[in-house]
Amino acid sequence: MHLRLINPNTSVPMTEQIEVAAWRASAPDIEISAVCPSEGAASIESHTEEILAAAAVVAEIERAQSAGRRIDGFVIACFGDPGLDAAREVASVPVVGIAEAAMHAATLVGRHFGVVTTLPRTLGRAEDLVRRYGFETACVSLRAADVPVLALEDPSSEAVDAIAAEALRAVEEDRADAIVLGCAGMAGLCRTLEARLGVPVLDGVAASVGLVSGLVRMGAGTSKRGEYAYPPRSMPTSAMPRNRVR
């Protein structure tokens, strides 16, 4: 089985990190490839960049489908799940977003989860996703560590401490019994944070591999009746961000 992860920002180091995180959570018969666009947003930290990210996701799926190689499932590796509905329209195979995946997983290991994101301005998007997926009751805490996405690439930054501090408040003040990491760039922090917090810490990249491969194995594709039928027109090539296949 071949799964393609799409990081819609242009950070190559983050894309590599995503690929590793996905690979670690994969069954032995799964091949993982991660890609990112070669131009577009360096990180997705505003509603405006979310639009660029959505366009990048759709472009990559269309490009991948017109290339010859078989892909069995797609993952949108950005916590806002940008372009998820459009991706389900254009893809012929299952698509899962990492926010969606982490939240689903969190509800299987505890009653209440908290989300810890990067900048406060992204909390609105997270709240929309929580409602869209049905987890208003399960999600008891939405917190931002006030850390820019790209600071996560710098091991000397104080990002981890800031994230841990908010996660602890989610557990102790808001009664979360599991934590969802609100950025693909946090994938490497699960074990460290679990050790500090004493509750499960869920990364959406790893979670998405389980969800999408599960759909593939059970033969469940996106419903092509109605809303997610192939769109009447493709996205024009001129509107597609260019990508960098890795």
Added chain:
Amino acid sequence: MHLRLINPNTSVPMTEQIEVAAWRASAPDIEISAVCPSEGAASIESHTEEILAAAAVVAEIERAQSAGRRIDGFVIACFGDPGLDAAREVASVPVVGIAEAAMHAATLVGRHFGVVTTLPRTLGRAEDLVRRYGFETACVSLRAADVPVLALEDPSSEAVDAIAAEALRAVEEDRADAIVLGCAGMAGLCRTLEARLGVPVLDGVAASVGLVSGLVRMGAGTSKRGEYAYPPRSMPTSAMPRNRVR
């Protein structure tokens, strides 16, 4: 007061019709201008096209703001309210979407409203908006007339009958006491449909003029604290669809 309406599809006739509908619902001291992109989607009938529309909306606001002329408020003249959150980020003046506007207006003239859209595949987006705006209880009916957007430009089409038939079912079967028209292209049908149905029929273009001009008059701009603060980076020009100023 100068209000700018943005039709994110490329149809010039529809843009002109939108401008007229807005002008008819305006106070005497309001100037209306409507624009559409010169390239992009001919109509917005899929999640994929919704992304193009969102990019077109943001591009037009940024372009308008860097041009010299004063604009007091923006309207997104497409029923999916594409790019509304991003528009509130980038605009310095109030922004309202027509779906939002029509739904707000409908709750002021009745307890329950129904939405009649074009193609069934757009119902999912409408459902998302209903929840986002808080109208799950007020909205008792989401129906599609199964009419493509561009058929609305053709007076000889049977589009009006199809829309009236679904609206009637919303009233009689689903107990709607007002009808929201689910496409900017339906703006001209209000009076005809009201005569047939006996309940108020709300067009978002007219409704949005009242809402956004009201915000301007009371001095209420978008909150720039937190989520809708100006984004850290502008949308790159290369990602902006070109437009056609009218």
Added chain:
Amino acid sequence: MHLRLINPNTSVPMTEQIEVAAWRASAPDIEISAVCPSEGAASIESHTEEILAAAAVVAEIERAQSAGRRIDGFVIACFGDPGLDAAREVASVPVVGIAEAAMHAATLVGRHFGVVTTLPRTLGRAEDLVRRYGFETACVSLRAADVPVLALEDPSSEAVDAIAAEALRAVEEDRADAIVLGCAGMAGLCRTLEARLGVPVLDGVAASVGLVSGLVRMGAGTSKRGEYAYPPRSMPTSAMPRNRVR
């Protein structure tokens, strides 16, 4: 266009203040008149007084409609929106309440709003209205400044500081990005509070003028099919509080 605002308490100074606030937010072609009953409750601060207020609202609409002068829309200028459903029954033109109007406006300028009212005992009514209008998710804070309504008429009182303090807690602790003022008597405080808080502050009197004039311009009247059809019997004159036309 002639809009009639109904203050259902007997305070003439508050009625004059309401008229001014409405006039300031009006288009040039709008005429404003505000009235209050000559007997009834001095202020509306309990559920019991809410009933008197509701009766006063209906009485004034019936009286206005039987008088000869044309009125194009009514506003209920009391934050509990007393008698709103009944007013929609008896009026032939659109009716909007100021709580309703301020909350609608708040959702157009931010994701989350907070309400700051006068006495704590009025919070229950505010909570009912929030749910009735669909804003449970948007409204993240309901706070009382513990200030009686009539203290708002006294410039030397500490009412403004108390209101500002609760509004600040709504912003900082509850994550509101806009504030709704929970009393018609607070209409004059918007600019002062905005300067202190850094977020939009919405007054329902100003907001209601935009909403109801918008409905008039788009030709949208209350649905007279079903619930809001004219009532089978008028309110008996003996049950009507007397009023003072201004």
Added chain:
Amino acid sequence: MHLRLINPNTSVPMTEQIEVAAWRASAPDIEISAVCPSEGAASIESHTEEILAAAAVVAEIERAQSAGRRIDGFVIACFGDPGLDAAREVASVPVVGIAEAAMHAATLVGRHFGVVTTLPRTLGRAEDLVRRYGFETACVSLRAADVPVLALEDPSSEAVDAIAAEALRAVEEDRADAIVLGCAGMAGLCRTLEARLGVPVLDGVAASVGLVSGLVRMGAGTSKRGEYAYPPRSMPTSAMPRNRVR
């Protein structure tokens, strides 16, 4: 224990019928008295009449409390529960509404209930009450038999058949497994309808006696902290509908 039932319309036969229905559902140590105003609305079938009814309820409680005789609990014997919040403010003993009572009872004997009311225009009020009491999930059907309230006094009318027909649709089409009768005047129909429908049929008059006497026996009065504290001012006598003690 002495319970006072307040029928807020002026129908003496209906008041007598309410007294009998309450007495039949009472423990042996309970005395029942029912009253109605001597002037006011003949029946409560509009939002406007609901205001008169609310005033009548508050007036009767204040009158009863200033008379010398001990009363242990009040029942508002009109399905819209008019004035319930105000009644809890002014009363020193527990108050229950019959809509509230019937809905609570219905959730104890089945998962889903349906309400059958009189005129369609009263459905909006019923929907508000369902939400206010928390029964949106439990209540799966709101139907009107299109029967005026006073037709229920006429044994030769076809009212019973019309009510039975809607109740049957609630059971078979909407999956209700219990029926709530939506008018105090239907109190005598329970057994007849149960025999026809095969599911429990709940009358609020009987249900309210159980609820309010239960509160009295367990020593639970209305919380006087906050919202339901005695109001700062009584209702002025001039605003009180006159009553007829029976």
Added chain:
Amino acid sequence: MHLRLINPNTSVPMTEQIEVAAWRASAPDIEISAVCPSEGAASIESHTEEILAAAAVVAEIERAQSAGRRIDGFVIACFGDPGLDAAREVASVPVVGIAEAAMHAATLVGRHFGVVTTLPRTLGRAEDLVRRYGFETACVSLRAADVPVLALEDPSSEAVDAIAAEALRAVEEDRADAIVLGCAGMAGLCRTLEARLGVPVLDGVAASVGLVSGLVRMGAGTSKRGEYAYPPRSMPTSAMPRNRVR
């Protein structure tokens, strides 16, 4: 009327206390009998013990129904309402749970209630019940005193202080205006806590007597159409916990 209360844990002192609490809240024509199983869980403080409790409840109802003596209603006297749905299936007379009863009663005496339970691990079950019964809006506080159930039998323990402290936080921080006691073993604390808190304190044992006797007097039995029809097969005797009739 004969009501049978079922304490599903094996504590005889708690069963006796439950019987007394029920008797105190009963009308003079009601006979009360309380039973508990002779083997099973000493207290119900985990989901695992909840299963044992549910089995004990069903066993006792089946045993009571096959014995000759008439029983008019059952009460499940454990705050998790274990086995309530199954009890409604097997019983021919009404069944009420004490959590359900206390929550219903709380909504009749205030707008917002708080629940104070024993161990924090039981809060999840309480949250499920709140949603099942429709009281998500009414219930504003779920708190645990961190007191084991059996400590409630020891008058020298500090349990009462711990419960009072959490109840006070529910009132002052969470705005509860009534308190629900989250354990049958707390039945004796109502008056003490009310004196300390100044708001109504509701015990489910007393509340359930009012509810179930009210259903009996109004002739309302569990709907036997559909979900609560008698089960196709009885619980096998081998699966029934033995009981101790008192």
Added chain:
Amino acid sequence: MHLRLINPNTSVPMTEQIEVAAWRASAPDIEISAVCPSEGAASIESHTEEILAAAAVVAEIERAQSAGRRIDGFVIACFGDPGLDAAREVASVPVVGIAEAAMHAATLVGRHFGVVTTLPRTLGRAEDLVRRYGFETACVSLRAADVPVLALEDPSSEAVDAIAAEALRAVEEDRADAIVLGCAGMAGLCRTLEARLGVPVLDGVAASVGLVSGLVRMGAGTSKRGEYAYPPRSMPTSAMPRNRVR
């Protein structure tokens, strides 16, 4: 990885069928074993049998954990997810229910799903699960084929036609774009029904393998802080249904 599926009814053929369905959806490194109790309920079709099933699930987990063999995750293979909360308490490894799993999967392949169960009396339990998992908006249809569980073992029965008919109504009348099969015994019908219906048909047995193995691979265990901590006392052996290891 070794996954243990627990069928809580005593049907050996159904247990074998479950094992096969799970094995078919497994990665190559997964070993599957399915067990059922040797005494207990022949099928789970009432709330009373649900209690037996819950006890059987807990007993099997405790038995498996005290036996020497390593198990990496448990699946509760009965659509009511009996005993799921208790199972998370007693298990040291992740536990997933098949209703939960199928519903999660359905939300990944469409916007709206419908559930088709066996007997109508089981719909209440399904509705509870839908709410517990957060899928009230996603689940638009709950239908029963009126087929007893054990009829599914009989290939000559008309069960498949009855299930297909209800599923078709869910798609066409209720707008489901995916179908969830509401019984472990329906696992073999997915492909047949998909061919007839043209939308994805989800079986919980297959879906649960993907979910629970995904949790194992990402190292996510049940949160042992709070609600799902190991229970203070084990289930007494006398309360455990005996089992049959396969």
